[in-house]
Amino acid sequence: xxxxxEISLWVNGEPVRRRVEARRSLVDFLRLELGLTGSHVGCxxxxxxxxxxxxxxxxxxxxxxxxxxxDGCRIExxxxxxxxxxxxxxxxxxxxxxxxxxxxxxxxxxxxxAELVAARPAADRAAIRAYMAGNYCRCTGYQAIVDAIEAVLxxxxxxxxxx
Amino acid sequence: MKPAPFAYVxxxxxxxxxxxxxxxxxxxxxxxxxxxxxPSLNLRLSAPEVLVDINGLPGLRGIVLRGDRLRIGALTRHxxxxxxxxxxxxxxxIAAAMPHIAHPAIRNRGTFxxxxxxxDPAAELPACVLALDGEMxxxxxxxxxxxxxxxFFRGLYETAVGAGEVLTAVEVPTxxxxxxxxxxELARRHGxxxxxxxxxxxxxxxxxxxxxxxxxxxxxxQPMRAVQTETVLTGQRITRDIVGAAQAAxxxxxxxxxxxxAGGATxxxxxxxxxxxxxxxxxxQDP
Numbered sequence: 001x002x003x004x005x006e007i008s009l010w011v012n013g014e015p016v017r018r019r020v021e022a023r024r025s026l027v028d029f030l031r032l033e034l035g036l037t038g039s040h041v042g043c044x045x046x047x048x049x050x051x052x053x054x055x056x057x058x059x060x061x062x063x064x065x066x067x068x069x070x071d072g073c074r075i076e077x078x079x080x081x082x083x084x085x086x087x088x089x090x091x092x093x094x095x096x097x098x099x100x101x102x103x104x105x106x107x108x109x110x111x112x113x114a115e116l117v118a119a120r121p122a123a124d125r126a127a128i129r130a131y132m133a134g135n136y137c138r139c140t141g142y143q144a145i146v147d148a149i150e151a152v153l154x155x156x157x158x159x160x161x162x163x
Numbered sequence: 164m165k166p167a168p169f170a171y172v173x174x175x176x177x178x179x180x181x182x183x184x185x186x187x188x189x190x191x192x193x194x195x196x197x198x199x200x201x202p203s204l205n206l207r208l209s210a211p212e213v214l215v216d217i218n219g220l221p222g223l224r225g226i227v228l229r230g231d232r233l234r235i236g237a238l239t240r241h242x243x244x245x246x247x248x249x250x251x252x253x254x255x256x257i258a259a260a261m262p263h264i265a266h267p268a269i270r271n272r273g274t275f276x277x278x279x280x281x282x283d284p285a286a287e288l289p290a291c292v293l294a295l296d297g298e299m300x301x302x303x304x305x306x307x308x309x310x311x312x313x314x315f316f317r318g319l320y321e322t323a324v325g326a327g328e329v330l331t332a333v334e335v336p337t338x339x340x341x342x343x344x345x346x347x348e349l350a351r352r353h354g355x356x357x358x359x360x361x362x363x364x365x366x367x368x369x370x371x372x373x374x375x376x377x378x379x380x381x382x383x384x385q386p387m388r389a390v391q392t393e394t395v396l397t398g399q400r401i402t403r404d405i406v407g408a409a410q411a412a413x414x415x416x417x418x419x420x421x422x423x424x425a426g427g428a429t430x431x432x433x434x435x436x437x438x439x440x441x442x443x444x445x446x447x448q449d450p
Contacts, residue, residue: 001170001183001213022171022214023204044164045202046269058242058271064201065272068171069194069216115267133353134266 005068011036012080020067027051027062030077038078038107042136049135052108053077059115078107087114089155093148101139108135113149123153166204173216177329180215181304184327187213193329194218195238195277198269223276223331226250232334237276242267244275253337256295256344256362260287263346266354279315280330282322282385285356287348289316290380293388294344294362297335303328319384342366345444347437348381351424357381358424359433363441372396372445377438382419382430389416392438401446409442410435 008017011034020029025044030036030053042050044063051062054076081087090113093099100106109132116123116131123131128146137145174180184191190212194200203209217223223238226247233253235244244250245261264270264278264287278288279299292299293312301308301324310323317323324330338344348360359382365375375396377389395412399405419430 001172003168003170005171021168023166023168025165025201025205028165044205046198046265049266049268052268055272059268060272061198061268063205064198064269066171066197066201066214069197069218112268130262130353131267134268 005071007067007071009070009072010074012076012083018067022066022068024067025051025063026053026055026060026065026067026070026075029067030062030075036077036079038082040104040107042104047134047136048105049108049112050105052111052135054081054111059111078110081111081114089152090114090117090148093151093155094145097144097148097151099141099144099148101137101141105135105137105139109137109145113145113152116149117153117156121153121157123149125150128153164205164207166201167207167210169204169211170213171216172213173219175219175221177220177302177331178304180217180220180329181327183213183215185304187215188326191215193280195280196240196273197277198265198273199277199281199283217329228253228337229334231337231339233337234332234334235275236332237274237280237330239275241265241270241273241275241278245270254295254335255338256346256364257288257291257335259344259346260291260362263287263348263350263354263357263360269354275333276330279333280322280324282316282320283356284319284383284385285360285381287346287357287360287362287380290360290362290378290386291346292333292335293386294364294376294378295335296364296376297333299323299330300332300334301325301328302331307331313388316385321385338364341368343445343448345441345448347440347444349433349437356424359419359430359437361434361437361441362386363445365445367401367445367448370400370446371398372401372442373398377441379417379434379437381424382417382434387417389413389438391415396442401442406439406442410438413438 040050042048046064053062192211194214194216223236251258315323344364348357350357360380366373375393379387392412419427421427
């Protein structure tokens with residue numbers, strides 16, 4: 001039983017090996033030890049969604065997962081998704097619709113929205129709201145965020161966007 | 164906040180878990196999905212000495228049909244239950260509850276067994292398993308035992324899982340052709356803990372209610388079966404009058420205490436609203 005754990009994982013495709021404190025959350029590990037500050041820390045109890053990252057392909061709360069638990073996992077953050085271009089249409093729509101205000105929630109919104117547009121291509125506004133309900137925007141820009149996601153769903157259905 | 168320091172261990176077998184739990188005593192906590200445990204650590208409501216991560220244990224994950232019972236391994240993630248065809252077909256009550264459990268990112272990591280073992284009084288799954296008259300499989304160094312849902316939930320965050328034991332699976336009877344079930348909850352935000360909720364199963368014989376199991380959550384210290392209300396309804400047609408009588412009787416079954424979400428009187432009112440909706444749903448469904 002140890003308070004420091006050796007972990008090996010992939011972060012945005014890069015292999016990473018570190019010794020971490022057992023109590024270190026995944027999002028703090030990404031931000032403080034790897035310098036990936038795109039994922040934000042909000043409530044630290046799973047309510048706000050600002051820390052949302054991908055673990056082995058699904059979105060998870062970076063504050064409710066320990067770095068020690070992602071040994072062997074593939075982590076993707078907003079930085080990796082930005083670089084890959086896989087959320088370029090969502091990012092463009094967020095800018096276009098002014099769905100980015102202070103930006104604090106944006107990384108989490110984009111990751112959750114990316115999962116939504118992949119998993120629920122036929123989602124209507126009500127379904128978008130239900131899916132995005134775990135992500136708070138303290139600027140209250142929800143209409144614009146739903147507008148942006150709805151626009152991307154429409155584009156992707158029309159075959160105009162990537163994916 | 165950040166959690167108080169703790170040690171972390173990820174055993175590869177149940178035998179190893181039992182050894183660790185025996186050595187660590189009260190200082191150890193099991194870590195499954197962690198979606199309720201991590202908030203309590205981050206808020207320092209709890210400060211264990213060691214977290215025993217059970218995600219490496221083989222054989223505790225998956226959903227299988229065994230005769231007329233559906234078995235859900237304790238480490239099965241909510242998202243797997245949500246998308247399971249077996250659950251949709253054989254335990255539609257659980258399928259109906261899944262989208263209400265927190266948010267997609269939490270369902271991707273949280274586990275079915277974790278929710279049952281924590282027994283949060285406002286959680287959906289303990290109520291569903293009680294309504295379905297399910298059974299829990301609990302493993303310990305002395306062997307494995309089974310406990311019916313009615314004996315499993317014993318108070319606020321209290322269950323039949325003893326010190327040194329691990330909940331390994333939940334089994335529910337498959338829904339039979341004549342049976343119907345329904346689920347409803349009222350929450351401030353989709354995915355938040357409910358102010359009040361109901362998980363119900365019953366059998367409508369012709370147009371008369373039989374063998375109802377009405378379980379409420381978010382209105383007591385544990386999932387609450389409304390026995391008096393069930394008695395009022397048994398053998399009756401679901402009419403406006405009988406729904407009114409059942410709503411009145413619910414006051415004998417539930418005496419909710421207020422919490423951060425709503426006052427006690429409001430919770431009882433909401434439970435009555437949900438009862439009427441649930442009965443209408445049960446009466447309306449095709450047998």
